[in-house]
Amino acid sequence: xxxxxxxxxxxxxxxxxxLSDATRVTHFQELRPELSILVNAECYISGSxxxxxxxxxxxxxLVRVVSAYAQEFFSHVxxxxxxxxxxxxxxLHKMDKNLHRLxxxxxxxxxxxxxxxxxxxxxxxxxxxxxxxxQFFADSQTLPEISLKLQSxxxxxxxxxxxxxxxxxxxxxxxxxxxxxxxxxxxxxxxxAPSPEVRTQSKVxxxxxxxxxxxxxxxxxxxxxxxxxQIAATPELTPSNTFTPVPNSTSAVNSTTTAVRDIxxxxxxxxxxxxxxxxxxxxxxxxxxxxxxxxxxxxxxxxLVYRVGxxxxxxxxxxxxxxxxxNEAVEKTPLASLLYNPxxxxxxxxxxxxxxxxxxxxxxxLQVSPWRGYSRTPDVVGEKITDPTIVKELSQKLYNSIDQxxxxxxxxxxxxxxxxxxxxxxxxxxxxPLNQPAFDYFRETPLPKIFQTIYGSNVAAPxxxxxxxxxxxxxxxxxxxxxxxxxxxx
Amino acid sequence: MTESIxxxxxxxxxxxxxxxxxxxxxxxxxxxxxxxTLPAPAIEGQSCPRKARLQIDLILLAIEALELGSSEAILAxxxxxxxxxxxxDRVNLWRMRSTNPLRRAHIRRPLSITEAKALVVIAxxxxxxxxxxxxxxxxxxxxMSDKQIPLEQNLRLSNYLERFRAHFRSRMxxxxxxxxxLDSDEKLNELxxxxxxxxxxxxxxxxxxxxxxxLFDGEVE
Numbered sequence: 001x002x003x004x005x006x007x008x009x010x011x012x013x014x015x016x017x018x019l020s021d022a023t024r025v026t027h028f029q030e031l032r033p034e035l036s037i038l039v040n041a042e043c044y045i046s047g048s049x050x051x052x053x054x055x056x057x058x059x060x061x062l063v064r065v066v067s068a069y070a071q072e073f074f075s076h077v078x079x080x081x082x083x084x085x086x087x088x089x090x091x092l093h094k095m096d097k098n099l100h101r102l103x104x105x106x107x108x109x110x111x112x113x114x115x116x117x118x119x120x121x122x123x124x125x126x127x128x129x130x131x132x133x134x135q136f137f138a139d140s141q142t143l144p145e146i147s148l149k150l151q152s153x154x155x156x157x158x159x160x161x162x163x164x165x166x167x168x169x170x171x172x173x174x175x176x177x178x179x180x181x182x183x184x185x186x187x188x189x190x191x192x193a194p195s196p197e198v199r200t201q202s203k204v205x206x207x208x209x210x211x212x213x214x215x216x217x218x219x220x221x222x223x224x225x226x227x228x229x230q231i232a233a234t235p236e237l238t239p240s241n242t243f244t245p246v247p248n249s250t251s252a253v254n255s256t257t258t259a260v261r262d263i264x265x266x267x268x269x270x271x272x273x274x275x276x277x278x279x280x281x282x283x284x285x286x287x288x289x290x291x292x293x294x295x296x297x298x299x300x301x302x303x304l305v306y307r308v309g310x311x312x313x314x315x316x317x318x319x320x321x322x323x324x325x326x327n328e329a330v331e332k333t334p335l336a337s338l339l340y341n342p343x344x345x346x347x348x349x350x351x352x353x354x355x356x357x358x359x360x361x362x363x364x365x366l367q368v369s370p371w372r373g374y375s376r377t378p379d380v381v382g383e384k385i386t387d388p389t390i391v392k393e394l395s396q397k398l399y400n401s402i403d404q405x406x407x408x409x410x411x412x413x414x415x416x417x418x419x420x421x422x423x424x425x426x427x428x429x430x431x432x433p434l435n436q437p438a439f440d441y442f443r444e445t446p447l448p449k450i451f452q453t454i455y456g457s458n459v460a461a462p463x464x465x466x467x468x469x470x471x472x473x474x475x476x477x478x479x480x481x482x483x484x485x486x487x488x489x490x
Numbered sequence: 491m492t493e494s495i496x497x498x499x500x501x502x503x504x505x506x507x508x509x510x511x512x513x514x515x516x517x518x519x520x521x522x523x524x525x526x527t528l529p530a531p532a533i534e535g536q537s538c539p540r541k542a543r544l545q546i547d548l549i550l551l552a553i554e555a556l557e558l559g560s561s562e563a564i565l566a567x568x569x570x571x572x573x574x575x576x577x578x579d580r581v582n583l584w585r586m587r588s589t590n591p592l593r594r595a596h597i598r599r600p601l602s603i604t605e606a607k608a609l610v611v612i613a614x615x616x617x618x619x620x621x622x623x624x625x626x627x628x629x630x631x632x633x634m635s636d637k638q639i640p641l642e643q644n645l646r647l648s649n650y651l652e653r654f655r656a657h658f659r660s661r662m663x664x665x666x667x668x669x670x671x672l673d674s675d676e677k678l679n680e681l682x683x684x685x686x687x688x689x690x691x692x693x694x695x696x697x698x699x700x701x702x703x704x705l706f707d708g709e710v711e
Contacts, residue, residue, distance in 0.1 A: 074688055074704030097684065098632065122632045123687045124625060127694065134695040148696050152531055152706035414638070 003035045005142045007135040009128035011046040014136060016059070016143075035142045045102070045129065048119045052104050054089070061089040062104075063133045063146065069100070070130040077153050078372075085305065086323050100126045115362070273312060273354035276378035279370045282354050285314035287368040290358065293334035297364035304329050304360040307371055309353045315340035317353060333360050377489040385424065385469040391485060394469045397426035399483045402473065405446030406481065412441040416475040419486060420447070421468040427454060429468050434489070438475075445475055522572050525607040528699065531706040537600030540591055542705035544668075546601075546609050547590035549692070549701075551661070552685035553616050555654035556623060560616065567612045576608040594663045607702070613689075614698040621693045628690060631683055641679065654682040 007014040021036040041059040043052040052058070068081035069092040082092060091103040100123070105116040121129065137148035273279060286308065304326040309318040316338050321327035330336060335358075355371035385391060398420060416438040421430040431447050433439040442448060470486035533539065538546075554560040561580075568577040577583050586609065587593070589601040617624065630647050634640075642648045655678045662669045672678050692701050 070691060070700055071704050071707065073691060074701055075707035077704075077707035079707070097680070098635070098687070124628050124632065124690065127687075127690050130691065131694045138695055148699070150696075150699055150703040152703050152710040153708055154710055155708055 003033060005035055005136075005139065007132040007139075009131050011125040011128040012132045013044040014132040015042040015044070016040070016136070017042075018143075032141050034144065036144075038143060043129075043132075045119050045121065045125060047125075050117060052090075052102075052106075052117060052119075054104075054106055058089055058104070058106070059143075060146065063136065064088070065090045065092055066130055066133045067137075067148065067150075069126075071150065071153070073126070075153070079153055095120065098123050102129075271352045273352045274372075274375055276370075276374040276376055277381050278312070279354055279374060280378040281381045282310055282312075282314055283356060283368055283370060286310055286316070286356050286358065287366065289314065289316065289338055290334060290368070291366050293338060294360065294366060295334075296332065297360075300329065300332060300360060300362045300364075301325070302329075303362055304333060306330075306333070306335060306358045308335070308356045308358045310356060311340070311351050311353060319358070379488065380419070380421070380470055380486070383467040385467045390424070391469050394422050394424075394426050395471060395483050395485065398422055398428070398471055398473070399481065401426070401428070401450065402446055402483075403481055405450055406479070407446075408444065410441075410444055410475065410477050410479060412437050412444065412475075413477050415477070416441055416445060418442075418445070418447065418473045418475075419470055419489075420473045420483075421470045423466050423468055429466070431473075434472070521604055522575070522608075524571055524573070524611055525604065528607045528610065528702045530603060531703075532710040533706060536603050538589075538603065538606045539706065539709045541709065542606060543589045543601050544592060545705055546606060546613070547587045547593070548681075548685055549613050549688060550587065550609065551657050552654060552682065552689055553613060553620070555650055555657055555682065556620055556627075556686075556689070557616075563616055564612055567615050568608070571611060571615060573608045573612065576605055577612070592662045592666050592668050594661060596663065606705070610702050610705075611698060614692040614701060617689045617692040617697070620689070624686060624690045624693065628683075628686060631686075650686070651679045651682050654678065654685075 003018055003020055005016045005018075016035065016038060017040040018035040018038040020033040038056045038059060041054055041056070041062070043062065045052070052062070054062075064081055065084075065088050068079040072079040072082050085091065089105050091105075093101045093103065095101050100121045102119045102121055103116050104118075134148065136142060137146065140147075273282070302325045305322045306326060307320045307322060308316055311317050316335070317340055319335050319339070321330060357367075357369050357371050359367040361367065385394070402420075414437045415435070417434040418438055419430075419432045419434055420428060423429045428447070428450055431451065433442055472482075472484050472486055474482040474484075476482065550560075550564065553564075557563070561583075564583060565577065565580065568574055568583075577586070585597055585599065586601055586605050588595050588597040589599060590596065627647055627650060630644050631641065634644060634647070641651060655675060658672070658678055658681075664670065672681060688701070691697055694700070
């Protein structure tokens, strides 16, 4: 018997179709027979034209990720199951405190090479999605083996003392700093990812995973230590010889797994760089190392995503593919050739390491962002020009040079905000989008063109050695231009 | 065969409780049934961690900013939900809330798991009654921030924000680092909206359980 179940909220409708198990129904005439075999699941979100459609694997991923994300929404503590980028078909990323991006990698989109479906939800829409899922969980006549199983996120080693302030102040990582997070020219702000410790624990300790789910997803990439081993691996452990020599590029594919262990082992023995300002500066260094070396940008069958470990001097000390596709295609990236050479630089021993998420998109765009986002607003590093007279003069110069290069009618409807730095001579040394529209429409501003003219590349490294004056530059949809002194990230 | 499940909150509460109540310990006979829907967290001892004490008090503060006379409502719900044995009177309630470390009148007394459960159940019950208001305010907030209109321009929203800021400032100790960080109207508004969003999630079918379990995120072994 064909059965439909519908969980309907103002902004979200979850529609399940399936069959009842004939052997179990025959006992008596049930008013509401059990839907025990799922044939099709559809999720409609208001404002989005295309429904999210899939089978059981999709539904299980959806309810697992939505449930974990909802818990994270309450506590602001990263939930391991909300960010399992390696295995989940459905992903939810926090774009800013009131915007959540639902990404679905359908089987269909994988096979014919289309990009995943993305829907941005505001908090009320997110709640409706959570509620539809919870009503499904609570419905004992629909796939009764899938029900709500909540568990608090286990303690992460270290930094729990900071939890309070982070709780009281909802993370101020808004659109602004997200834009700052992804270096200038990516198109998608890259989501925050959980710590590796939490990630691996999820495989072991989570209750929401039921066995059928585990069987459908591949968990091969990450080695799964037992919880006890993890707790034992405190950052205080002295560094040992766990770091194996860096593989060379000829055996790139095989060596990835070595690098994988390296970065995880390294992180269990050395401290991690988390200072936002330092991360931001390193972020650029990483970008500027990889971008020029990535020559052949065609022929990627998927976005390639890596976790990359970077020492304080910007040296790439290890990387790890987040999924098997990225692992197989590592040869198409310059990562292996960019790994630091211990002969030239000396071995990594007890240095702190920063982690970045590096994405080589199918469209040929490189994206680099801190693996866990920024814990607070970063500051601009480097010496600054502060003399008010000079700053005023430079401000006028900057205004003129941008204004002269403006042409065309803007297609954007919201202000584009940038940080622009100039040197003593008024030459633009650096610029950075500060809000989402600035990120999306940077090509409509003269900034990349000016940059290109000066440096021959629109992504050249800022020279932080010389003192710079920083300004906030706003392009308004009506064509107006505003240049004001920089007052820091907000 | 099509069935539609109404979006009325609370229908499935009993259903959920049924699945969770197997956590009952034999000693829980004296505690009210409704609290058994919330499993005991895997933490040491019988008292709440700092973060949980803070969050519970703040969510109640948001409710108070949302609706005048909510402190009476808290006591009324305690009566209604048969939690009078735990939350006996106004003074008793005040002492529990003063376990929030940010309070001016912070009391160094533990908040027991049972007391915390009672406060969470009450907060979520009140939030369910306020579902419509909470949703509307959040919709207004989304619309206004999409259009970059200052929040003060909406009377209802600014009433809530203003009351929240006033409550927060009059009751929290401004010398505490957690409070120090919230030194501007803007930051307090952000906190108020964050709490309002959490209240929305509290109204859901499993909102109480979700809120409860999240209080111990990062605290359990």
